[in-house]
Amino acid sequence: MPTRPVDNNKTLYLGIDGGGSKCRARIVSADNLLLGEGISGPANPVHGFDQTVYSIKDATLKALDDANLAPERIADLVAGVGLAGVNVPSYYEQMNDWAHPFCKMFLTTDLHIACLGAHSGEDGAVIIVGTGSCGFVSVAGEQSMLGGHGFPYGDKGSGAWIGLQAIKAVLLAHDHLGPSTLLTDLVDEFYQLNGNIVSLIEWVAAKPSSIYARLAPSVFQAAEAGDPVACRIIEDGVAYIDALAKCLLDKNPPKLALIGGVAEKIRPLLSPEVQEKVVDPVAQPEFGGIYFAKNSSATWRKQLS
Amino acid sequence: MPTRPVDNNKTLYLGIDGGGSKCRARIVSADNLLLGEGISGPANPVHGFDQTVYSIKDATLKALDDANLAPERIADLVAGVGLAGVNVPSYYEQMNDWAHPFCKMFLTTDLHIACLGAHSGEDGAVIIVGTGSCGFVSVAGEQSMLGGHGFPYGDKGSGAWIGLQAIKAVLLAHDHLGPSTLLTDLVDEFYQLNGNIVSLIEWVAAKPSSIYARLAPSVFQAAEAGDPVACRIIEDGVAYIDALAKCLLDKNPPKLALIGGVAEKIRPLLSPEVQEKVVDPVAQPEFGGIYFAKNSSATWRKQLS
Structure with missing residues (x-):
C-alpha cells in the first residue's frame, strides 16, 4: 500500500x-x-x-x-x-x-x-437493500456479516433480485408457461417495447445487476395494484429480509437500520417484532x-x- | 454478407x-x-x-x-x-x-x-436441455420456438439453471437462512473449498452460464441420494421442461427429441404422456x-x- x-x-x-x-x-x-x-x-x-x-x-x-x-x-x-x-x-x-x-x-x-x-460509530446492525442485499452487525467489537454473496446467486430481496424475478415472470407469461401478470405491461412501458416483449432481453442480457434493479419500482407498483405474481415476488423477498433481520437481532444490537434504494418500500412490510427494532440511519x-x-x-x- | x-x-x-x-x-x-x-x-x-x-x-x-x-x-x-x-x-x-x-x-x-x-430434416420438435434450455417445433413449414431467452432470467430446467439453484441453496444453508443440504458437501468437494463455502463465489462470480452448468451432475447425484433440497430443484426444473414439451406437442409434431447435456437425466422424469412421444435424435x-x-x-x- x-x-x-x-x-x-x-x-x-x-x-x-x-x-x-x-x-x-x-x-x-x-x-x-x-x-x-x-x-x-x-x-x-x-x-x-x-x-x-x-x-x-x-x-x-x-x-x-x-x-x-x-x-x-x-x-x-x-x-x-x-x-x-x-x-x-x-x-x-x-x-x-x-x-x-x-x-x-x-x-x-x-x-x-x-x-x-x-x-x-456506535454498536448496531444494518441491512442494505439496494442493488444487492446484505446484513451486518457490530456488537462489543464483534462484527459479522450475513447474506449478500452477489448476483444472481445471492442478494435475495434486493432490487436486482426483485427485477430478475420480474423478468423471469414476464418471459414465462409471454410463453404461456406462467400466469399472466401486470408486470408485462409495466416492463413493456419501462423499456418501450411496443408489445415486442422478448426484445426486453436486449436490455438485460450480459448486463450488471444494476440494470435489473431499475425494474424494482415497477414490481412494487404492480404489487400495490394487487397483481398476484408481483405480490408473490415481494412477499418472497420480504420473508428473506425478515429472516435476515431476525438472525442479526439474535446478536442483540441496540438498533437496526435499513438502508439502500429498496429499504423504504421493504420496511413497512417486515414482521412487527423486527419493525420495532428498526430506526432511521443517522x-x-x-x-x-x-x-x-x-x-x-x-x-x-x-x-x- | x-x-x-x-x-x-x-x-x-x-x-x-x-x-x-x-x-x-x-x-x-x-x-x-x-x-x-x-x-x-x-x-x-x-x-x-x-x-x-x-x-x-x-x-x-x-x-x-x-x-x-x-x-x-x-x-x-x-x-x-x-x-x-x-x-x-x-x-x-x-x-x-x-x-x-x-x-x-x-x-x-x-x-x-x-x-x-x-x-x-423432417417435421418434428426438439427440446434442448444443455447449458441452456429451449423448445422448437417445425410442422408443415411452420416453425416456432418456445422458452430459452438466456441466463439467468430464462433457460429454466437447464444445466446452468440447475447449477444456479444449487449455489443459491448452498449459500442460504451456509447462512442458516435455508435448510441444510447434501449439496453443501458436493459443492465443497467439486471446487475443493475445504469447508470455506463462501469462497465458491470466486468460482462463479461474473462467469458465463457454462460455469454453473458444471454443477448440474452434482444436483442429480444429491437428488438420487434423496436430498430434499436437490429433489425440489430437479422437480421444479422437470415440471418446466414437461410444460414446455406439452406446448410443443400441441402443434402435433410427429416426434419429439430431447438433446443436450442434461437430456438423458431429464427424459425418464417427464410425465408419461410426454415420454411416449419422445424419440432418440437421429x-x-x-x-x-x-x-x-x-x-x-x-x-x-x-x-x-
Whole structure:
C-alpha cells in the first residue's frame, strides 16, 4: 500500500461508499467540516477492477471540485473506502494493492461503513437493500456479516433480485408457461417495447445487476395494484429480509437500520417484532467511511509512534 | 454478407453448432461423405461476438485438419451455422454481418439445426436441455420456438439453471437462512473449498452460464441420494421442461427429441404422456447445419438462375 507522510495541517478525510450502481465520495476537514461531495458510476470490484478504481477516482475528483479544491489535493486525502465484494479475500487483496492516489487508504466493506454511518460509530446492525442485499452487525467489537454473496446467486430481496424475478415472470407469461401478470405491461412501458416483449432481453442480457434493479419500482407498483405474481415476488423477498433481520437481532444490537434504494418500500412490510427494532440511519455510509478513516489513521499513527 | 463464386467440384459443406459451452463443426463432401470434425469453445453471440467468431473459425480449422485438408480450403466451405442467441434480431444481424472466411454462410438458430439433425430434416420438435434450455417445433413449414431467452432470467430446467439453484441453496444453508443440504458437501468437494463455502463465489462470480452448468451432475447425484433440497430443484426444473414439451406437442409434431447435456437425466422424469412421444435424435445438430447449408444454397442458386 503506497503511503506518504501525513501533514496534519493539510490532511483531509475522504469517505467512499462503492457498490453495484454508484460510488459516493464525501470530503471533510480534520475538524469535521463537510467540504464537498461527488458521485460516480459502479464500484464493485467483483464486476471489474478498472471500473471500480475509475469510479472511486472520478467521485473523489468531483468531491474535490465541489469543495473548490485543486485535483492535486487528492494526495492529501486520508481515505476510508467501503466497497461491496471486498469481504471476498481475493477482491480485498486486489483493491488493497491498488496504487491509489491518496495519502493513505483504509479499506473495508460497504457494510462496515454503512453500519458506522447509520449508528454514528456506535454498536448496531444494518441491512442494505439496494442493488444487492446484505446484513451486518457490530456488537462489543464483534462484527459479522450475513447474506449478500452477489448476483444472481445471492442478494435475495434486493432490487436486482426483485427485477430478475420480474423478468423471469414476464418471459414465462409471454410463453404461456406462467400466469399472466401486470408486470408485462409495466416492463413493456419501462423499456418501450411496443408489445415486442422478448426484445426486453436486449436490455438485460450480459448486463450488471444494476440494470435489473431499475425494474424494482415497477414490481412494487404492480404489487400495490394487487397483481398476484408481483405480490408473490415481494412477499418472497420480504420473508428473506425478515429472516435476515431476525438472525442479526439474535446478536442483540441496540438498533437496526435499513438502508439502500429498496429499504423504504421493504420496511413497512417486515414482521412487527423486527419493525420495532428498526430506526432511521443517522448518516450515510460515506460518513461511516470518514469515521473509519479517522479511527484507522489514529490507530495507525499510534502503532508508528 | 461476403460471397464468392461457388465451384461445385471444390465445394464442401460445413455444419456449425454453437452454444454457451462449445462450438462443434463437421465437414462433408458434396456427395455426403463425412470428412472431418472439430470442437472449440463457447459460441453464443449474446456472451460476446469476438469469442463466438473465434470459436467458429477454430472449430472449422480443426475439422479441416481432421479431414487432412489445407486451412485455405476454408474458402470453399458452404456453411450452415446454427447459433444460440440469434433468435434475437440484433445478434442475428451482428453475426450475419460478420466478414466470415467461408464461400457462403447461411445463419439460423441452434434450435433449427438441432431439429433438422434430430429428425433427418423432417417435421418434428426438439427440446434442448444443455447449458441452456429451449423448445422448437417445425410442422408443415411452420416453425416456432418456445422458452430459452438466456441466463439467468430464462433457460429454466437447464444445466446452468440447475447449477444456479444449487449455489443459491448452498449459500442460504451456509447462512442458516435455508435448510441444510447434501449439496453443501458436493459443492465443497467439486471446487475443493475445504469447508470455506463462501469462497465458491470466486468460482462463479461474473462467469458465463457454462460455469454453473458444471454443477448440474452434482444436483442429480444429491437428488438420487434423496436430498430434499436437490429433489425440489430437479422437480421444479422437470415440471418446466414437461410444460414446455406439452406446448410443443400441441402443434402435433410427429416426434419429439430431447438433446443436450442434461437430456438423458431429464427424459425418464417427464410425465408419461410426454415420454411416449419422445424419440432418440437421429443425428447431431452439426448435421442439421449441413442439411440447412445444402437446402439454403440450392434455394439461393435457384434464385440466382
